[in-house]
Amino acid sequence: MSYVPSKVLSNEQVYGNYYILVVRTLRKLRKTPLPPQFSMVWVPGVDLIPLSYAYYENGLAKFFYKVVGEGTKSLSLRKPGDVIAISEPIGQSFIEIEKPVFLVGGSGIAPVLYYTKYLESFSGIWGVKHGELAEALITRFPKLKVLAVASEDCTFGFCGKLTDYLDKLNLNSNELVLVSGPTEMVKRVCSWLKGRSVRSGLVIAETLVKCGLGVCGSCVIGGLLLCRDGPVVGCEAF
């Protein structure tokens, strides 16, 4: 990737291991990112991390991320004023859609945050382990309110897992369902969708993205390269 140097404006812990990074690019991106595109975020000398856009406007970019390893840990330690770098947006945008139903697990909410800027209307369920995460993000992205929340610790919304509430969804056959979350959750939701007559079940997929250029082949999924053709793929890839 060629990187666009970017200054950290804030890097706030939202809840537990979840953070929101806000950066200002030091030059304009050639292409404006659209949901659910992502960028490779370079922590100089440490790692390169694929992160979905939670927001972008005129060089101001927000990323919602979870600390899972050394790279994201190091990213979480970047302070306002530090310089990191981001790649041009990667993948295909997918916004010509109406009233999608989001079925989201945990940090799979990241690309949905940016969708709230572009979609007039949407619905769905977001399953979280801890209700506090949902509370904290809804405060920052109020449009998320339209999503039902299922919390495993029973502190917010429904009590239980997202998959416990799927059967309560009233899906009609015209509905476009967008699934986003950890692989195991996506698999379960996709196999549940198989028996339903929805217009299409699509996934905002996550794979191991190493180069972001279509060269290294590590992000291959369902015969496609996620970094070039994704991140939206059909449920059949899972």
Added chain:
Amino acid sequence: MIEKLETRVAGLQLVHPVMNASGILGYLPEHADLMASWGVSAIVSKTFTREPREGYNPPIIVRLRCGSLLNAVGLSNPGRAGLRPFVESAKKHGVPVIVSVGGVSVNDFIDVAITAEEVGSSAVELNMSCPHFKGGGLELGRDPVAVFNTVREVSSAIRIPVIVKLGLSDRIVDASVKALEAGARALTLINTVRGMAIDVHSFKPLLTNVYGGLSGKSIHPIAVWAVYSVYKETLADIIGVGGVFTWKDAAELILAGSRAIQVGTALVYRGPDAVRNIVRGLNVWLRNIGGRSLQDLVGVAHER
């Protein structure tokens, strides 16, 4: 007219001269389908080593100015156990499948080459020139004696053609001569050239591995020189590679002495149609110069 583009290299009959360069995808069965969709005349795998390799941490590939890439992927690959699934998937597409083979010791090369032959590969390309593979890359390929020993052992262990991929060094002609003496049927020239880039905002090297291999437009004239120099000395079958973006770049390498061409970085900058566009351009070129066949133009730049 397309038959004028036919070529033969290392005993492999190709419908046109343009194959992919090793290192663009090429180690999983799903990759083979994507590679075939580019319209290549042979599918060249990523370098396989005896054991699986993780590769380096990202950034592993960065875009540079002037249509170039800098990479230090670290030869990540599933090891020789991954050869059968990849080769079987690639063979479905009806073009020769060339397996790139890497290693440090002679036995590494032999083991992977034997597996490649067993699973049905059309030829092997010994990668003796990776600029960031300690002990097994350029260090090996720049030493004519080591090249001779490795190529001789591999050539006597398998029946399929052995191609040797060499990189830029002050011994490139000597190493080429030794590879051919040892039984190489063709040479692939050149690999990426060692290089480095530093981010001026964070003061850090861009690649996690610090240095890596430069490919793309910046190395094209080096490739032309290397092919020209080796062809002049050996008249060998050469597969020319280095910064081929357009038919003109390919034509230059053919006139310098290449019988086939590999394309890598252009697939990133020009997208999946890069190969078809080059082939189409070569076809128009042949027609414009009086319907000569490509084979007649190999090394013509040497004529005085």
